[in-house]
Amino acid sequence: MPDLIQMKEISKIYGNGIYANRHVSFSVREGEIHALVGENGAGKSTLMKVLYGLEKPDSGEILINEKPVTFSSPQDAMKMGIGMVHQHFMLVGSLTVTENVVLGYEPMSGIFIDHNKARQKVMQLSESFNLKIDPDIRTSDLAVGLKQKVEILKALYRGAKILILDEPTAVLTPQETEELFTQLKSLKKQGFTVIFISHKLKEVKAISDRISVMRRGEMIATVNTQDVSEHDISEMMVGSNITGKIEKEKANPKESYLEIKNLVWHDNNKKAVVNGISLTVRSGEIVGIAGVEGNGQDELIELITGLKAPDSGEIILLGKSTNGKKIRQRRKMGMAYIPSDRMTLGIAREMSIENNIISTKLDDKSIYNTIFLSRQKIKSLSKKLISDFNIKCRSERTEIGMLSGGNIQKVVVAREFSSNSKIIIAEQPTRGIDVGAAEFIHKKLIELRDNGCAVLLVSADLDELKKLSDSIVVLYNGKITAYIDDVSDVSDSDLGNYMLGVKKQSDEEIGRAYNA
């Protein structure tokens, strides 16, 4: 059978002279689920943007059904039946599901949008593809998994026969992921073609028929999924052996460094988003926080770091209450923070690596010559951190926004880890960065733990949580639903049940999060 899509010798060079794609050839057969894997910055997204008409390739050609095509906009791609579900949802929050799905292609009656007809069409679609959803609800009120369904419906409504999904499972719970996979498989049965971008190998293995691996802008190989193991794929991705496991000793926790007592915080709608959370993080241990996004973990971290003030309850850092203490005071007390949103909270994008590194150290006399900042001292500090943390950059003066995601995160981590802090709040420390950088950060976190730091780790990636944490606290709806002291003993489906509030431990068991 001929290939449905053929991309031949695609090259794309970005403005800064970096090859995002170098002579990449890629083909997809009709009716298959084709996984496209690779580290961040490997060029997967660029290749798909070219296919979807969002980027113009500098050279190469695209054939669909053996006919050459050129796309200058997503509409051109849509006309050929290609639809894309973006990693960041492209939804208008105040519009309903129906309005979002038909956006751009509304059925009309006279000068008005024919809302009934639109609604009917959406209902029909959702029924025939078993993507159940309330067509009249505002999309801002939807959970992430449902938002994704809306995105898929949108693509189908626009007549897509080929669906590109960009890291669709990054934001989903294990249960939602499974549901998505069932839907993708049923779409496949109905003759749809799916291109699935991911770097979660387990999922790739579970869902795809074939796998294409990219590395540093080049296509490494396309293989049948059944012929390779996860290990093989990861080797192709990084070009070397990475085990995925991490060596660590058993934790040896000592006195409590971070104590949270009965913390409560309400949002504008008087909803208790953080609803009586108590937990302790001790010197020499990593406590992981698991939970579906939006169950209070973001707010909990904001309360600890001082971005928000609690309505009641207390946070104690190294034996001292933080009530009324500002962020800088908390940092001085020994707290370091790796924010999940590194681009806005973690760095100043248009400043140099150097300036980003000193941004939290301006009270530190060691970078001054009497009253003025010392260029020399800043330079040598930055150079040292760049080499210690293996940050790939041209010089310490490079604008940080020019670096790849992984390297930006390394700068943040280098800054936070170099401040002699006792308490590390790590929020999604490796989200969206490549395997190599992630592993490096993991090792650093363990190293800090072994040196006596208390680490609080929030992550949406269960594998990461299980790999690093000594104990795990599960949040659901602003409350702790489980405290897991033996991480090696818990299954994903158990964790998922706690995360979705299906199961809940007894108060006594939960109390161990604070008293253990």
Add this chain to the structure above:
Amino acid sequence: MDRILNLVFTTDFISSVIRVTTPILFATMAVLMSERAGVVNISVEGAMLISSLMGVVGSAYTGSAWIGLLIAVLSGIVYSWILAVFHLRLNTNIVLTGIALNLLASGLTVFILFLLTGDKGVSTALPSKVLPNVSIPLIKNIPILGNIISGQNFLTYIAILSVFVIHIFLKRTRLGTYIRAAGEAPEAVETAGKSVKSIRQKALIISGALAGCGGAFMSMAYLSMFTKDMIAGRGFIALAAEAMGKGNPILSFVVSLLFGFADALSNNMQLLSIPSEITRIVPYLVTIFALAIYSGRDLTKKKNPI
């Protein structure tokens, strides 16, 4: 105080509230149209000023108030379109461009006025026309209400009508939906294959037409001539009204009535031999207080320790 209360509770006063709300309402709707599309249009003030002069000039040279109105509306559109070209095509900063256009309007109107009349302050030398008042049959005979509702200027009715037309337009038409989407999630519009820039440009053109009506009202109904800087900050008050109305046409209408009330109060207080230097502050003071209360309420919600 009693004298002020006696003043407020008269049909004349209420009718004057509606009259002075008209330009604020047009300006508010002009701001709203562009704001909903995601463009902060602070040059509504300037667009109104240009239109108010062009209305006077147009009606004076053609002898028709209606053609004057048409010219005013067209000038509003052209002025708004200039903002669109600079901001959307040439990627200039929207606020700076807006400021520049406002300053330009202030100077340009005086310049044109001077060229045509030799006067730098008022257009009394031009035989300009005014737009008619409309008395509504039946309603005008209702006691009290008749005096308030009927007999207002033609444009006043258009302004009130525009609130509801815009409400339905945003909710139910295709362009209206795109405008809302472009303001809220432009990337969603772009991936739906629609050009955000062209949607915003259309919104700005509608915005300009509304500002044009507001300007025409000022010089062809509110007064019967153009005077230097006669918009007097109404375009800026409209920014506040739109923000407090949260971009909702009906709510914004209610808020602009509040500002109209303040404006009417300030006009009428002059009759009470309070120095006009003081009474003229009232509308702006109300704007500041209203905004402070409005955003103060927001702040208490956040409880931010930073």
